[in-house]
Amino acid sequence: MASIRRVVSRRDFLWRCGGGLGGIALASLLQRDACAAAALHHAPKAKRVIQLFMNGGASQCDLFDYKPELIARHGQAFDPGGGQRVEASVSTPGAVMKSPFEWAQHGQCGRWVSSALPHLAKHVDEMGFLMAMQSKSNVHGPAAYLQTSGFLLPGFPCAGAWISYALGSLADNVPAFVALPDARGLPYNGRSAFTSGFLPANHQATIINAAAPQPITHLLPPASATHITPASRVEGLALLREMNTAHAAERPGDSRLTALREKRS
Numbered sequence: 001m002a003s004i005r006r007v008v009s010r011r012d013f014l015w016r017c018g019g020g021l022g023g024i025a026l027a028s029l030l031q032r033d034a035c036a037a038a039a040l041h042h043a044p045k046a047k048r049v050i051q052l053f054m055n056g057g058a059s060q061c062d063l064f065d066y067k068p069e070l071i072a073r074h075g076q077a078f079d080p081g082g083g084q085r086v087e088a089s090v091s092t093p094g095a096v097m098k099s100p101f102e103w104a105q106h107g108q109c110g111r112w113v114s115s116a117l118p119h120l121a122k123h124v125d126e127m128g129f130l131m132a133m134q135s136k137s138n139v140h141g142p143a144a145y146l147q148t149s150g151f152l153l154p155g156f157p158c159a160g161a162w163i164s165y166a167l168g169s170l171a172d173n174v175p176a177f178v179a180l181p182d183a184r185g186l187p188y189n190g191r192s193a194f195t196s197g198f199l200p201a202n203h204q205a206t207i208i209n210a211a212a213p214q215p216i217t218h219l220l221p222p223a224s225a226t227h228i229t230p231a232s233r234v235e236g237l238a239l240l241r242e243m244n245t246a247h248a249a250e251r252p253g254d255s256r257l258t259a260l261r262e263k264r265s
Helices: 010-018 020-039 068-072 120-126 140-149 159-167 190-194 230-249 255-264
Strands: 103-106 111-114
Touching: 103 120, 111 120, 140 190
Parallel strands: none
Antiparallel strands: 103 111
């Protein structure tokens, strides 16, 4: 049987000879710079953003969202008016309940803060408050998506992914977006709360469990794998990197492969 030889074009030949990892890295850098130039109209002032996602935390109506009408309607049947129905965790909403804390105005701005935050109340003039958020659901799963991405449904980039996409990383050898979950576990919806959604996969969060024996999963071989030596691990990672690079080169539109290769490099 006659052998079938694959015809290699001049472009493929030049790419294999002169491209490889260097070509992929150059393309990645050029794409990143082009995206940054197109997205930003001025030099960003912020270098880092820290978001505290208080999963199951106190209601804003008990902290800094002063609602005198809530106090006036304490004990009355809940009715938003206009025939609206707000999704609740129980079939029949209960009565309106005022905050159990006392309220007072603080700072030159006169921000109302409850007695639950006596120390934070001293710094209200240096803080910004966004009081325009609302939701049709108080069920925890959809509410967690709404808090992290602005949408009730999954599949949309979270705030950290958008910031990573816009500002990039301070260095090329560290992730731009990390998530530090509570020692008791991830929030509602798990890792999908920190997803990149439809953005390139390299903008999803790197989960770091600071309280775990291995803070980043799969970064080191398990302790039971005594047959893996430092030298064999280096050789194995080099082979895996080569295979991932070849696999990704044939599928340039899949950002998940690029992100996986960069995390393992």
